[in-house]
Amino acid sequence: MEKPGGASLRLHGVTVRYRGRAAVDGVDLDVAAGEFIVLLGPSGSGKSTLLRTINRLVLPDAGTIEIDGRDAAAEPPEALRRGIGYAIQAVGLFPHLSVARNIAVVPELLGWGQARIAARVEALLALVRLDPARYRDRYPRELSGGEQQRVGVARALAAEPRLLLMDEPFGAVDAIVRADLQEETLRIHRMLGTTILFVTHDVDEALRLADRIVVLKDGCIEQVGSPLNVLANPATDYVAALLDSKDAVRRLQLLNARDALRSATARPEMAKGDDWPRVTPQATLREVLSVLLGGASRTMVANDDEVLGSLSFDDVRAALARTEG
């Protein structure tokens, strides 16, 4: 599938008022092309409202939004929205249309020819790993929650948008399916390079997906940063409480064995115990810790053919300490 790339996005002073109260209050945010941004906050923090200003489902009372340097307000809203992917919870699928027709909605609005649409539907179903022959003619009610979400993502990507907005898209599926869908979303993001803005209140989801997390409170940005940065150096008490920053295990999940090898005691020559359990350099420190808790004094970090070093409890602790301050 062709790589359409991502759009850059610039929000400046975006404000939305509901009955005098600011739901979104003077938000400034620059998003680079191809970034995966997660808007994180509890309900009422304005994250969903902020997202909806970008495709003008909500009209801001003040501020400007530029997509690829062009003012979003300059275009008719329908035309703007057809160029931006939009995915919400599975209930947003049209129950009276087949999977193929659901995915074809935006291409049809754009007046694509039938052959081009049919080919696009096939490609998208393959992209979200649903067998086109099996799923094309089914109706949403005949699909599981996870399958519906995949169709929702395919529909959002139908017209090759360079910007994709996802509003708590995996809120209605169970934890196992959600993890699966998160993995698929990351894979698609890597593959297409689409800029993604993703709204969630699930901290683990945010940590897992984001290049940068935008933490929102009462319509204002509290902190913007990489998952590890936000987790290790919360800017405010609110961010610390929301992310439960003291939870070291959470942070361990964002670090991998390769990071920890930088610690002084983890030199390759230390990796001599053949009875030490092995992990890959990509293993998270949470996995390493789990192995160590299993009874080994050290764990060996190794690729298929090369031993990179070994890690002890102290190394894990040192790696964690380095993320602070």
Add this chain to the structure above:
Amino acid sequence: MGDLALHVRDHLVLSGCALALALLAGVPLGALLARLGAGREVLLGAVNAARVVPSLAVLAVMLPLVGIGFAPALVALVLLAIPPIAINTDLGLRGVPAPIVDAARGLGMSPAQIRSRVEWPLALPVVFAGVRTATVEVIASATLAAFIGGGGLGEYIINGFASGDVAQQLEGAVLVAVLALGADALLGLLERRFQRADGSQPDWGRQPG
């Protein structure tokens, strides 16, 4: 029996005309109800109130205004058929889940496209159920037309009543029942057909009207 064919024809023509007019009035009225904000309850109350006015009373009111025959019977039947159609149209349109409309907007449909491609197709089964209810009510009630010279199968009942001929009365009553139930069954088949054709099985199901 040319007499029978004539009465059946009159009965069906009267019912058909009443339903057609009730559709023309009831569907837009229902659409209006669905879009109304504050005034909705008032208008809905008025529509519901219209349902409890006996058709015989409507005939009595219509007589001095439009005389006897086909016209007053038609007016009475149209008034009878509008509420179930209007109320189900309202129900059907308001039953479209908000996230679906949100998705339609977010994907870039214009308000007119949202109505024609999303809201109406999803409301259709419920609207159709209202039409089905109205059809049965109209065919059964068209019997009354005979009281004011509107013709139809009610003639048997009136004539039978006047001459004390119970068999004739029964004949009329059974024929009306057969017509009404037949129409209901036919529409029921059609309802299932088009639900299967577009694949949707609206979870709000058939509303009693």
